[in-house]
Structure formats: structure tokens, C-alpha cells
Amino acid sequence: DTGVSQNPRHKITKRGQNVTxxxxxxxxxxxxxxxxxxxxxxxxFLTYFQNEAQLxxxxxxxxxxxxxxxxxxxxxxxxxxxxxxxxAMYLCASSTGAGTSGRRRNEQFFGPGTRLTVL
Amino acid sequence: LAKTTQPISMDSYEGQEVNxxxxxxxxxxNDYITWxxxxxxxxxxxxxxxxxxxxxxxxxSLFIPADRKSxxxxxPRVSLSDTAVYYCLVGAGYSSNTGxxxxxxxxxxxxxx
Numbered sequence: 232d233t234g235v236s237q238n239p240r241h242k243i244t245k246r247g248q249n250v251t252x253x254x255x256x257x258x259x260x261x262x263x264x265x266x267x268x269x270x271x272x273x274x275x276f277l278t279y280f281q282n283e284a285q286l287x288x289x290x291x292x293x294x295x296x297x298x299x300x301x302x303x304x305x306x307x308x309x310x311x312x313x314x315x316x317x318x319a320m321y322l323c324a325s326s327t328g329a330g331t332s333g334r335r336r337n338e339q340f341f342g343p344g345t346r347l348t349v350l
Numbered sequence: 351l352a353k354t355t356q357p358i359s360m361d362s363y364e365g366q367e368v369n370x371x372x373x374x375x376x377x378x379x380n381d382y383i384t385w386x387x388x389x390x391x392x393x394x395x396x397x398x399x400x401x402x403x404x405x406x407x408x409x410x411s412l413f414i415p416a417d418r419k420s421x422x423x424x425x426p427r428v429s430l431s432d433t434a435v436y437y438c439l440v441g442a443g444y445s446s447n448t449g450x451x452x453x454x455x456x457x458x459x460x461x462x463x
Contacts, residue, residue: 273453341393
């Protein structure tokens with residue numbers, strides 16, 4: 232257990248439905264990331280928050296995707312009008328930042344992921 | 351971030367030492383080399399990070415030659431539980447703005463009894 236939790240762990244939905252995932256990062260971490268992972272591939276970056284500010288979004292994040300981090304604590308990722316191509320594992324990670332001392336610069340702590348299946 | 355190349359898969363047997371080499375010819379001066387491990391149905395987990403020479407922790411060792419164009423993750427005496435995907439990442443250095451991680455396909459290590 233890394234201290235990052237994600238809910239739900241699994242979500243099955245029908246094409247066209249909206250889904251929302253939640254991530255609770257480690258409480259003192261100000262950085263939060265969302266990644267998407269499909270079978271046989273490494274995780275792909277989706278978006279990044281520093282506190283409550285969304286500072287970077289990947290081109291993978293189409294206009295059907297939206298992410299929020301109100302109050303700089305938990306984060307939600309919503310997918311509207313889901314498509315079969317959205318089926319993937321959605322991973323959340325948190326960190327204290329790139330300036331961490333020692334040999335663990337920008338170590339990111341990943342949650343267990345939410346596996347989305349769109350039928 | 352620098353592009354990395356590592357073998358797609360490797361097989362080993364319990365008790366053996368496993369070395370996974372990663373090439374990163376375009377590594378920048380400020381870049382660190384980081385390895386993550388991912389078990390099925392779990393998120394990746396940080397294993398080790400280094401900048402040059404050798405780094406060792408309770409899990410693995412990381413060897414980085416002087417030119418830093420490659421690195422080798424060494425897992426001593428692997429067990430079945432070391433079966434996982436291992437990712438080599440280069441970048442996210444001290445001056446990184448966002449710290450986002452760029453993963454490749456990784457190396458799938460299969461440890462056999």
C-alpha cells in the first residue's frame with residue numbers, strides 16, 4: 232500500500248455513459264498526476280496538478296476528459312460519452328516535487344488504478 | 351525527456367542474478383536515471399535512482415558508466431515474486447518543471463522455478 236487510494240477499482244460501463252474516478256493522494260503531496268495504461272504498454276501521462284492548479288494536460292486528454300483537484304486534496308477524472316477506446320487502467324500518482332533531496336528525486340507514489348471497461 | 355531502449359522481455363530462474371540494461375544515448379546533463387517496477391494489476395513502484403557510478407539499496411543495484419549513455423539494473427538472487435515489468439526512465443531531473451514520467455514499454459521479467 233503506497234498511501235494513494237483510487238476508487239472504484241473496477242468500472243464497467245456502456246458506450247456513451249459518463250464515468251468519474253477518484254484519487255486520494257498522500258496528504259502532504261502537492262503534486263498529483265493522472266496516467267492511462269493499456270495492455271502491454273507503459274503508463275501514458277494525462278495531466279498534472281500542483282496543489283489545485285492543473286498545470287499540464289496531454290494531447291491524449293480529449294475534450295471528453297476533465298480533471299479537477301478542488302482544494303488541492305483529492306482529484307477526480309471524468310470521462311464523458313465513453314468510447315470503447317477509453318478502456319484502460321487509469322492510474323493516479325502523487326509526489327512532493329522535483330526538488331526532493333537524496334536519491335529519490337520526484338519519486339512518484341502510484342495508486343492501484345481504476346480499470347475501466349467500456350462495452 | 352531522453353528516449354530509452356530496453357529489452358522487451360527476459361527470462362530467469364530463481365536464485366539467479368538478473369541484469370537489465372537500458373540505453374539512453376541522448377541523456378542530458380541534468381537527467382537522473384530511475385527504475386520503476388510494476389506487478390500485474392498494480393501501479394508502478396519506484397525501485398532505484400542514480401546519476402552516475404553505482405547506487406545500491408535493499409532491493410537492487412544500479413550501475414551507470416562514466417558516459418551515462420546506458421545503465422544496468424541488477425537484481426540479486428531473484429525469486430518468483432520478482433516477476434514484473436521493469437521500466438527505465440530518464441529525466442525528471444532536479445530542474446524538471448512538472449516531473450511527469452515518460453514510460454516506455456518496459457522489460458517483462460519472468461522468473462521461473
